[in-house]
Amino acid sequence: MAAEGPVAAEERAAGEEPEAAVRIRSLWKRFGEQIAVAGIDLTLPAGRFIGLVGPNGAGKTTTLSMITGLLRPDQGTVEVVGRDVWSDPADVKSRIGVLPEGLRMFERLSGRELLTYTGRLRGLPTAEVDKRAAQLLDVLGLSGSQHKLVVDYSTGMRKKIGLACALLHNPEVLFLDEPFEGVDPVSAQTIRKVLERYTASGATVVFSSHVMELVESLCDWVAVLAAGRIRAQGPLDEVRGDAPSLQAAFLELVGVRGDDAETSLDWLGGGTR
Numbered sequence: 117m118a119a120e121g122p123v124a125a126e127e128r129a130a131g132e133e134p135e136a137a138v139r140i141r142s143l144w145k146r147f148g149e150q151i152a153v154a155g156i157d158l159t160l161p162a163g164r165f166i167g168l169v170g171p172n173g174a175g176k177t178t179t180l181s182m183i184t185g186l187l188r189p190d191q192g193t194v195e196v197v198g199r200d201v202w203s204d205p206a207d208v209k210s211r212i213g214v215l216p217e218g219l220r221m222f223e224r225l226s227g228r229e230l231l232t233y234t235g236r237l238r239g240l241p242t243a244e245v246d247k248r249a250a251q252l253l254d255v256l257g258l259s260g261s262q263h264k265l266v267v268d269y270s271t272g273m274r275k276k277i278g279l280a281c282a283l284l285h286n287p288e289v290l291f292l293d294e295p296f297e298g299v300d301p302v303s304a305q306t307i308r309k310v311l312e313r314y315t316a317s318g319a320t321v322v323f324s325s326h327v328m329e330l331v332e333s334l335c336d337w338v339a340v341l342a343a344g345r346i347r348a349q350g351p352l353d354e355v356r357g358d359a360p361s362l363q364a365a366f367l368e369l370v371g372v373r374g375d376d377a378e379t380s381l382d383w384l385g386g387g388t389r
């Protein structure tokens with residue numbers, strides 16, 4: 117475990133919990149009959165690389181949307197860096213960066229224009245926006261395409277420009293929904309390096325993913341969600357426990373039913389009809 121900084125040590129000495137990046141209490145969300153999030157309690161520590169994992173339909177996107185002020189909860193509270201999200205969403209939004217799933221962007225802008233627009237919306241001075249935009253485009257390998265319209269960007273390029281927009285105002289916490297989906301290994305490595313650089317300075321990354329190997333190699337803290345409930349949360353080593361990999365621990369936690377395919381699809385196999 118990393119050495120504890122003086123502030124954390126003081127807080128502990130005073131018997132106080134160090135500030136969490138996210139604190140969720142009894143959070144619920146229903147869509148008609150469908151319960152997407154079923155009363156979760158979750159505390160995500162600050163300064164960590166956090167993976168939110170779960171099978172399809174587990175409630176990851178719904179949870180992230182409620183944390184980031186995009187979707188109002190039916191019940192429960194969400195605090196980000198100690199501030200109640202739904203009492204003052206604008207305050208919380210100024211402190212966080214978000215790369216949502218299926219992000220819609222102003223596609224008739226070039227990548228560079230999109231960054232300039234985002235920076236000005238965030239209230240950054242023009243010269244600072246220009247400096248940060250140039251650096252982010254360079255680090256993310258987008259300098260050569262900065263004047264291309266976003267509509268003509270590939271999936272990976274869209275993820276990268278979305279990440280650049282989310283980082284431009286140097287947020288305290290960064291939320292990413294499936295940031296590596298559809299991204300080739302070279303771009304994935306670039307994104308990874310940028311995120312590692314970001315967390316090394318004490319910031320928090322929370323990202324959702326289905327790819328356990330990725331979560332295992334990147335994250336030091338994991339929350340497992342299934343059917344709208346938290347199945348496990350804690351440091352990666354604790355959640356993995358004695359299992360040989362996070363994937364194995366995950367399958368056990370969410371209760372796999374892989375055998376069904378072997379018995380019910382007995383006609384599948386090519387050749388005979």
Ligand SMILES: Nc1ncnc2c1ncn2[C@@H]1O[C@H](COP(=O)(O)OP(=O)(O)OP(=O)(O)O)[C@@H](O)[C@H]1O
Nearest residue numbers: 147150151152170171172173174175176177178179
């Ligand atoms: N706007 C909506 N209207 C109705 N049902 C919804 C809506 N959004 C989500 N759901 C339902 O809520 C449940 C949780 O969905 P959610 O998208 O949060 O899961 P997820 O863990 O992000 O899934 P995936 O990994 O497949 O993206 C699912 O059963 C989904 O069908």
